Amino acid sequence: MKQLSMMEHKKVLVLGLAKSGVAAAELLHKLGAFVTVNDAKPFEENVEAQKLLQQGITVICGHHPGNLLDEGFELVIKNPGIPYNNIIVEDAIKRGIPVWTEVELAYLISEAPFIGITGSNGKTTTTTLLYEILQQGGLKPLIAGNIGTVACTVAESAEADQVIVTELSSFQLMGIETFKPKIAIWTNLYEAHIDYHGTMKEYGEAKFNITRNQDSSDYLIYNADQEVVASYAENSNAKLIPFTTKAVSKEGISADEDMIYWKGAPILKRDTIALPGAHNLENVLAAVAAAILMDCPKEKMASVLSSFAGVRHRTQFVREWRKRKVYNDSKATNTLATRSALAAFNQPIVLLAGGLDRGHSFEELRPVMANVHATVVFGQTAERFADFAKSCGVESIVYATDIQEAVPKAAQLSNEGDVILLSPACASWDQYPNFETRGDLFIQSVMELDEYKD
Template sequence: MKQLPLVYHKKILVLGLAKSGTAAAEILHELGAFVTVNDSKPFEQNENAQYLLSKGMTVICGSHPENLLDEGFSLIVKNPGIPYKNPVIAEAIKRGIPVWTEVELAYRISDAPMIGITGSNGKTTTTTLIFEMLEVGRKQPLIAGNIGTAASAVASKATEENTIVTELSSFQLMGTVELKPKVAVLMNLYEAHLDYHTDFKEYTDAKFNVTKKQDASDWFIYNGEQKNVTDYASKSKARKVPFYVSGKMKEGISADDLYVYWNGEKLFERSIIALRGKHNLENVLAATAAALIFDCSIENIKEVLSTFHGVKHRTQFVREWKNRKFYNDSKATNALATKSALEGFSEQVILIAGGVDRGHSFDELIPHLQNVKALIHYGETTKRLQEFGEKQSIPSVVSVNTLKEAIEEAVKISKEGDIVLLSPACASWDQYESFEIRGDEFIEQVLDLNE
């Protein structure tokens, strides 16, 4: 771990704990900073705060006092989920106090090079693919960031022999200053998180931070078919690798129906890729480019691509039962994500959808319903999905009360060769605490089907 003179014997405030805040506080303390942690959760219920107090840090819990900044802090490291309109953060910015998220700290202390992956969709699958390719290629990768492991905790233990493969959200990237990954990846840009960001430009500007500080010694992999991405790419000073899924291109990495190409030369046959769907082809191309930059062999890359069936809850293949294939895409909490899943199947599909009614339109699904033989729906959106399915002339539109009933109905309707796809196009909160719990129930029910 690199030392960080700018924090040594300086007062640092860590705002918000959870995994990233706790890790950042520990590292800053180890680097010789005088650390104060502030978290809204009461001390008596706050195991992280209790632990940090036992380490000798100042702990303030239960609220964010108005006079908190009067302690003369040199730096604030905040939990990514805390918005910039938070009174403490807003006042800190007004006073000129730097505000980081812990991925900035991770970058500054890391002895290992970093691959940073961001975008509106596809981050987790691409991050996982890159990690798997580097792992098979014996490159000693570590995985971190928005995927579930605090980047600073991973960076504090990394050596020059490692590579940190880091999933980065706009929340994390907005709090970066000098972040400079060796390889940056920008998958796509769609409207998202506008309840956090003031507008779409602020959101996309935050995403651009993944490459903003890169130079000609670095690499930037990006979606060459999305204009708002290419507009940002034109500002990057890194060596550029665009990816294209619509056909063979002379530059970057591309694919047509038969092959994947590197700078216009055949790389491997597309048929070896186990993942389904155009969106996953984008993930595959971006990951392959990153792996090639880090000197992974084509054979290592092909080994991963031929065996990788997806990240859990993201068009995840669950099992084949009586010649029907079941896929868990519980992460699809909007129509755009469900559209991407449907694009991946040419077989007859029984679609299970429904959940929280946030008033979103389902019209994005319309061009992709040709092979949907049945729509089974449940939850708050059941009335709207019934009307939508009937209007689009889906052969069978069935309303049920629960996901368990939906699976039972799908089994009854299905025939050999069919796909049963859970891709809800809705959030889960009407019946489940999270999309993960919803997806886990689907997996459990499918695996329990009798042979």
């Protein structure tokens, strides 16, 4: 870990705890900063704050005092989920105090270079697949970021001959200043998180931060099939590596029905890829391109591609039950993700869908609803999704109160040869704290189907 003399005796406010806030506070304390943590959860209920206080870190809990920055803070590290219209964040910006997320801190202390992966969809699959490929290739990768392990914690122990493969959300990327990945991957850009960013333009600008500081010694792997991403890529100073599934290309990486091509030359057979769906082919191309740039052996790539069946909660194969294949795609919190999941299958589908009602339309799903012969709807959007499914000609539509009730109902509607697919097209927060909880309950209910009688 690099020692940052710039942090010694610096007054730093960590705003919001959770995993990233705790990690940032502890790291800054080690680096000699004077750290204060501010979190909305009351102190008596705040285990993380209690532990930090025992380490000698100042904690202010239960509210966000409007005059907090009068204490003379020189830097704010904020939880990515805290919006920029938060009273303290707005005040910091007004006063000219830098506002970072812990990703910037991770970059500054890391001995190892970064590979940064962002996009509206596919970033977790791409991150995990690339990590597995590099690991098989003997390149000693580490994995971090939005995928679960806090980046600055990983960066503390990273060595110069390693590489940190990092999933990055737009929320995290808004809080960087000098962060510069050696390789950046931008999978796609679809309308999302407008409630946080305000406009699609601001969302796109946040994503562009992944390459904003790159130069000609770095690489940007990007989706050339998406005009909006390609237009952003033109403004990058990095070496551009496009990926496309539309035609064989002599630039970057591409694919046809039989092969994957690197700069027009065939390198891998398509039939080695275990992941289903056109959207996952894009993720494969992005990951393979990065692996090639890291000099990973081709046979190691092929080995991983033939066995990698997906990431938990992302078109994850759960089991085969009575000649039906069951998939968990709880991460599909928007229509674009559900559209990709539906397009991945040619079999008849029983779809489980619904969740938090943000008022968005389901019309983007209409072109891929042909194989859906039955649906089980739940959550705040149950009524709206039922109306939409009916307009698409879905034969059977059933309501459920929650996931546990939805699974046996889906089983009852299914036939041999069907796919039973949880792909909600909505966030989980109306009923569950996160999509992982929703997916875990789905898996649990699916594993209990043996007790179900037709």
